[in-house]
Structure formats: structure tokens, C-alpha cells
Amino acid sequence: MAVSVGEAVSAGPAGDRTPPARRFGGRGRSVLEVVLLAVLAVVMLFPALWMIETSIKENRDVYAIPAKFFDFTVTMDHFRDVFVASGGTRSALSVSFLNSVVVAGVSTVLATVLGVPAAWAYSRFAVRAKKDQLFFILSTRFMPPVVVVIPIFLMYRQVGLIDTKLGLILIYAAFNVPFTIWMMKGFVDEVPAEYEDAAMLDGYTRLQAFWKFTLPLLLPGIAATAVFALIFSWNEFVFAIFLTSSDTVRTAPPAIAGLIGGTTVDWGLVAAASVVFALPVLVFAYLVRRHLVAGVTLGAVRR
Amino acid sequence: MGTVAAHGLRKSFGKVQALDGVTLEVPDGSFFVVLGPSGAGKTTTLRAIAGLERLDAGSVRLDGRDATGDAPAARDLAMVFQSYALYPRHTAYENIASPLRARRRSSSEIAAAVERMSSLLHIERLLQRRPAQLSGGEMQRVALARALVRSPRAFLMDEPLTNLDLKLRVEMRTELTRIHRGLGATFVYVTNDQVEALSMADQVAVLKEGRVQQVGTPAEVYERPANQWVAGFVGSPPISLLACHAEGDRLVGADGWSLPRPRWSTASDGRPLLLGLRAEDLSVERRGDASLPGELYGLEPLGDRTVVDVRVGTQILKVKARPTVTGTPGEPLQVTVDLDRAHLFDAGTGLALPRAGG
Numbered sequence: 001m002a003v004s005v006g007e008a009v010s011a012g013p014a015g016d017r018t019p020p021a022r023r024f025g026g027r028g029r030s031v032l033e034v035v036l037l038a039v040l041a042v043v044m045l046f047p048a049l050w051m052i053e054t055s056i057k058e059n060r061d062v063y064a065i066p067a068k069f070f071d072f073t074v075t076m077d078h079f080r081d082v083f084v085a086s087g088g089t090r091s092a093l094s095v096s097f098l099n100s101v102v103v104a105g106v107s108t109v110l111a112t113v114l115g116v117p118a119a120w121a122y123s124r125f126a127v128r129a130k131k132d133q134l135f136f137i138l139s140t141r142f143m144p145p146v147v148v149v150i151p152i153f154l155m156y157r158q159v160g161l162i163d164t165k166l167g168l169i170l171i172y173a174a175f176n177v178p179f180t181i182w183m184m185k186g187f188v189d190e191v192p193a194e195y196e197d198a199a200m201l202d203g204y205t206r207l208q209a210f211w212k213f214t215l216p217l218l219l220p221g222i223a224a225t226a227v228f229a230l231i232f233s234w235n236e237f238v239f240a241i242f243l244t245s246s247d248t249v250r251t252a253p254p255a256i257a258g259l260i261g262g263t264t265v266d267w268g269l270v271a272a273a274s275v276v277f278a279l280p281v282l283v284f285a286y287l288v289r290r291h292l293v294a295g296v297t298l299g300a301v302r303r
Numbered sequence: 304m305g306t307v308a309a310h311g312l313r314k315s316f317g318k319v320q321a322l323d324g325v326t327l328e329v330p331d332g333s334f335f336v337v338l339g340p341s342g343a344g345k346t347t348t349l350r351a352i353a354g355l356e357r358l359d360a361g362s363v364r365l366d367g368r369d370a371t372g373d374a375p376a377a378r379d380l381a382m383v384f385q386s387y388a389l390y391p392r393h394t395a396y397e398n399i400a401s402p403l404r405a406r407r408r409s410s411s412e413i414a415a416a417v418e419r420m421s422s423l424l425h426i427e428r429l430l431q432r433r434p435a436q437l438s439g440g441e442m443q444r445v446a447l448a449r450a451l452v453r454s455p456r457a458f459l460m461d462e463p464l465t466n467l468d469l470k471l472r473v474e475m476r477t478e479l480t481r482i483h484r485g486l487g488a489t490f491v492y493v494t495n496d497q498v499e500a501l502s503m504a505d506q507v508a509v510l511k512e513g514r515v516q517q518v519g520t521p522a523e524v525y526e527r528p529a530n531q532w533v534a535g536f537v538g539s540p541p542i543s544l545l546a547c548h549a550e551g552d553r554l555v556g557a558d559g560w561s562l563p564r565p566r567w568s569t570a571s572d573g574r575p576l577l578l579g580l581r582a583e584d585l586s587v588e589r590r591g592d593a594s595l596p597g598e599l600y601g602l603e604p605l606g607d608r609t610v611v612d613v614r615v616g617t618q619i620l621k622v623k624a625r626p627t628v629t630g631t632p633g634e635p636l637q638v639t640v641d642l643d644r645a646h647l648f649d650a651g652t653g654l655a656l657p658r659a660g661g
């Protein structure tokens with residue numbers, strides 16, 4: 001589910017793709033199409049459905065052979081186990097969720113606060129070698145995290161950022177700032193610079209003009225961009241597993257992955273934790289779904 | 304006080320030289336029109352004066368003080384943008400109020416000022432609408448109101464009337480002239496409409512390809528165009544230009560015609576010239592000693608007058624005539640020329656020849 005700049009940029013205008021219905025030539029959808037779509041839907045949705053089912057099954061139904069699709073006993077025990085440890089204290093998983101919230105939230109805010117003004121500057125001002133600078137900024141996203149994680153690990157060890165939330169926040173912000181600049185530059189380009197010109201003649205300073213007249217028009221774009229950044233930070237696994245180790249610092253992805261691998265695996269707990277983990281992203285994406293589409297098709301593509 | 308002076312403004316956008324040494328002196332309280340065709344650099348000139356454009360070279364002085372590096376807000380100018388630049392989220396009222404809000408005026412003062420402006424510009428009923436709910440002409444009037452609502456050092460107006468219908472434009476022309484007199488303020492007014500320039504201006508600067516061609520009163524620009532291009536750009540129907548040269552006391556046309564040489568002409572014999580003749584200085588109805596033989600080419604009735612196209616040799620002359628004039632194409636005609644009001648240009652440089660005795 002990780003969203004990279006590459007995907008956002010290549011998404012292109014929606015109109016480029018002919019709807020499948022037309023490619024098959026017929027009016028409406030052909031039988032073949034319906035069948036294909038149904039098969040695809042089952043393949044795509046089955047793991048998610050199975051995860052949800054498993055999270056509310058009693059353990060003996062989880063391991064039942066043949067598998068029980070419908071006639072199982074519903075229980076919320078696994079969800080309780082996600083948050084509460086056996087002694088009634090807070091569970092390690094719930095701490096990791098809290099860490100995820102802090103790390104993803106703060107890194108997104110940081111990336112937005114740094115990236116939006118930078119995008120505005122790149123859009124509005126004559127910057128020397130602007131195209132080269134923008135390409136350089138984008139190029140920092142070409143490399144997958146695994147490539148840089150070892151050097152980052154060594155550097156972090158030197159400066160004492162290993163196994164700290166601050167370390168994760170900084171690295172996620174560093175990954176999200178270029179993305180934010182690229183997305184937001186597209187949105188800023190869409191807002192005529194003359195609003196700011198007019199505001200400056202009205203008597204405002206350049207910053208006031210930006211703050212009062214341009215920023216409000218950018219809010220939908222900022223929301224869409226921030227959600228992308230949030231989802232990236234929330235889902236990130238490679239840095240998290242390399243750079244953190246203690247339960248108090250760990251974010252949810254490595255923590256959930258850590259549940260698998262002992263002699264016995266509590267699949268119910270894994271499924272419940274996964275559901276809890278997926279929920280915020282789904283809710284967020286749903287809330288800003290209109291802007292997500294606008295963000296992908298409009299924002300980053302134009303120059 | 305409100306003098307605006309620009310000296311040697313230069314600005315290029317990539318390969319395009321938008322301003323190529325523009326120098327203007329706008330006296331305090333004058334209605335100064337910058338006239339030029341599309342792409343001449345009019346908007347760029349205004350933006351440079353307003354401090355919105357970083358110049359390659361040149362300086363801007365306001366009230367005699369160098370303001371070249373000043374922020375737009377510090378220049379105390381108001382501008383009407385060619386694209387209106389109304390704030391899309393704000394109502395017309397809030398748009399007009401914006402310059403006063405920026406100056407932290409009291410809301411009662413703002414309300415009074417907005418009301419005054421809106422009645423002046425006939426937009427009282429539009430105040431609660433947003434720009435998207437206004438027509439082009441209405442937006443233009445709101446933009447005018449936003450500029451006029453305070454008393455800046457000078458007003459910069461970028462084609463503020465182009466989107467109005469003809470009736471409203473004529474009305475607003477008179478209205479703006481009246482506002483200008485009432486305020487006694489300095490106006491720098493950009494237009495590509497020569498009628499606006501001639502009817503409203505105290506001073507006109509004619510701009511072409513980033514260079515000032517001529518500065519003068521409307522009468523000077525019309526009666527004594529500095530070069531062939533200005534003569535052709537100002538005036539409607541456009542001036543007719545005939546290739547010729549001087550020979551003793553005659554002007555001999557490339558097409559074989561000949562006219563008495565104007566008394567004021569200083570041209571030396573044989574030098575290639577262009578004779579500029581305005582439609583109203585030609586006649587197919589009057590008789591005179593200076594005339595050109597031609598044939599009727601076409602008639603353009605314009606209601607209050609008719610423009611007669613006459614073919615002389617290979618060229619078409621535009622001649623102003625009474626609306627009652629008739630004729631059939633091909634019919635021979637004599638075009639009488641008022642040589643005292645004719646213009647002579649050097650065919651090579653395009654510059655007007657100096658006139659003997661003024």
C-alpha cells in the first residue's frame with residue numbers, strides 16, 4: 001500500500017485510459033468481463049476478508065479443518081488482546097500503535113510545514129537551475145529504502161538516533177518532503193500568482209499575501225498530499241525494522257510482523273492487529289477520497 | 304503628490320525582450336495613457352512600476368525618490384489587473400474592502416467607502432456575490448472599485464475597460480475621466496484602444512516591442528506622428544501610405560501620380576519617401592488643385608460617414624466621405640488631397656521628416 005512519488009506521477013490524467021467496457025466493443029459489460037472482474041475481485045478481496053474473519057473467530061475455529069466460512073463463533077477477544085496485556089496492563093502492541101501515530105503524525109506535519117512553502121517558492125520565484133533542483137529533489141525518491149538503510153543505520157548509530165522515535169520521524173520527513181514539494185508545486189501552479197500580486201498592492205507583505213489569499217486555496221491539495229505522506233509513514237516497514245528494536249520505540253508494522261515467527265502463531269491476534277492497523281488508513285483515504293483523485297490526476301503531473 | 308517616472312526599464316523573459324529601455328515621465332495629477340498593440344510590453348511596464356517584476360536594468364522613481372527596490376506595498380500604488388485578479392473566495396464587497404482592511408481601517412469607514420465606490424460604478428447589487436458569479440464586465444468594475452477605494456500615490460490601470468460592452472465602455476470612459484478630475488490623482492492607464500487613448504489622455508506614450516515610439520498629447524501623437532508605425536497605429540481608418548520621392552516642386556509617386564510638393568517639406572530630391580494621408584484629409588467630394596487619379600474600389604458605410612476605398616495605382620486609399628456618397632466599383636475618381644495636413648516619412652528609417660516652419 002506504500003505510495004511513492006513514482007506511482008503518483010505516472011498515474012497521469014484519468015482520461016488516458018479507455019474504460020474496459022469500450023475496449024470490448026459491446027454496450028455495457030460483456031459476460032467475459034463480468035467473470036474476469038469477479039475473479040479479480042475475489043483474488044484481491046479474499047485476503048482482506050479472511051483477515052477480518054480471522055480477527056473475530058475463536059481460536060479453535062481459526063484452526064478448524066475444513067475452514068469455517070460462516071458458522072463460527074464471533075468473539076472480540078483478539079481485539080482486546082491487541083490493546084490489553086494478560087496482566088491487565090497495556091500491551092506491547094498498543095504501545096507500538098501509539099508510536100506509529102506519533103511517528104507518522106509528526107513526520108507528516110514536519111514534511112508539510114517544510115514542503116508547502118518550498119513548493120510555493122519553486123512555483124513563484126525564478127530559482128537558478130530550477131528544473132535541475134526539482135529533478136534532484138525527485139531523484140532522492142528513486143532509491144528504495146533498502147538501498148540507503150545501511151548507511152543511515154551507521155550514521156544514526158554515530159549520532160545516537162538508533163532506536164529513537166525522533167530518528168524515524170526525521171527519516172520519514174526526509175522521504176516525504178520531496179514528495180510534498182512535487183505534489184504541492186502542481187497545486188500552487190494552478191493558483192494564479194496575480195492574487196498575491198493584487199494582495200501586495202493592497203498593502204500586504206508577500207508572506208501575508210501567501211498566507212491570506214493563496215494558502216486557503218491550497219488546503220485541498222495540502223490535505224491530499226498530507227494523506228499520502230501519512231500513509232507512507234504509517235506503512236513504512238524497512239526503516240522501522242532496521243532502526244528500532246525496543247518495544248517502547250517500535251512502530252506497528254515491525255511489531256505486527258514480530259508476532260509471526262515463534263513456535264506457535266496466534267493468528268487471531270495477528271489478524272486483529274492488522275485490522276486495527278489498516279483501519280485509520282482506510283478512514284483517512286475515505287475522508288479525502290475526492291482530493292486523492294484530484295491530487296493524483298492534477299497535482300503532480302503538470303509542470 | 305504623485306509623480307511616476309521610469310527610466311530605461313529593461314526586462315526579458317527568456318528570449319523575449321519584453322521591455323527594451325522604456326522611459327516614461329508621468330507628471331503629478333495627469334492621465335497618462337500607455338498605448339500599444341498586444342505584446343508591446345504594456346502590462347510588463349505597469350508591473351515594473353508596481354514592483355511586481357524584477358527588472359534587468361532601469362529604475363523607477365516615485366515622487367522623485369528612487370523606489371526601484373521597494374516592495375509593492377511600500378510604493379503606495381493601486382492597480383487594476385488585466386485579468387482582474389479578484390480573490391475567488393471573497394465576495395465583491397470583501398474584494399473592494401481588501402486594501403482598506405490591509406491598512407486596518409475601521410469597519411464603518413470601510414462600509415462607507417465600499418458603498419461610495421459601488422454606487423459610483425453601479426455595482427451595488429453585486430456586492431454579496433463572488434467573482435465566479437460575476438460577468439467579465441462586472442468583475443472589471445469590481446476590480447476598478449478595489450483600486451479606487453483608497454487614495455494612493457497613483458493608479459495603475461491595465462486595460463480596465465476592454466471587457467465592457469460598447470455602451471458601458473463609453474459611459475465608463477467619461478466616468479473615469481470625471482473621477483480622475485475629481486480626485487486630481489495620477490493615472491497610468493494602459494490600453495490597446497486608440498480611441499480610449501485619444502479621448503482620455505493628457506499624455507500618450509506609444510509603445511511597440513518594448514520601446515517607446517512617441518510621447519505627447521493625443522493631438523501631437525495624432526497630428527505629428529513621430530514615425531510611420533505610430534501614424535499607422537493611431538487613427539481609424541488607418542492612414543494611407545504611398546511610396547514616392549521629391550522631384551523639384553513635385554512629389555512623384557511610385558505608381559506614376561504626381562502632386563505639388565508640400566511647402567513644409569524638407570526632403571531632398573530622389574530620397575525614397577512615404578506620403579501619409581489620413582482619411583479625413585482626403586476627399587472625393589471636394590475639388591482642389593492637388594488631386595490623385597484613381598478608381599472606386601469599394602464603399603464601407605459606417606452610419607455617420609462612409610469610408611471610400613479608392614485604388615491609386617497598386618494601392619488603396621481610405622477616404623472619408625458623407626454617408627450619402629454612392630458609386631459603382633471601377634468608376635474613375637479624383638481624390639483631393641489636403642497637403643498641409645499630409646505626412647512625409649523616410650521610407651528607409653520610417654521616421655517623420657522634420658517640417659519647415661513648424
Ligand SMILES: Nc1ncnc2c1ncn2[C@@H]1O[C@H](COP(=O)(O)OP(=O)(O)OP(=O)(O)O)[C@@H](O)[C@H]1O
Pocket residue numbers: 316319320321339340341342343344345346347348385495
Ligand atoms: N511571465 C512571462 N513569461 C514569458 N513571457 C512573458 C511574460 N510576461 C510577458 N511576456 C512576454 O513579454 C511581451 C510583453 O508582454 P506584455 O504582457 O507586457 O504585453 P502587453 O502589451 O500587455 O500585451 P496585451 O495587450 O496583450 O496585454 C510579450 O511578448 C509576452 O509574451
Ligand SMILES: [Mg+2]
Pocket residue numbers: 345346347385461
Ligand atoms: Mg497586457
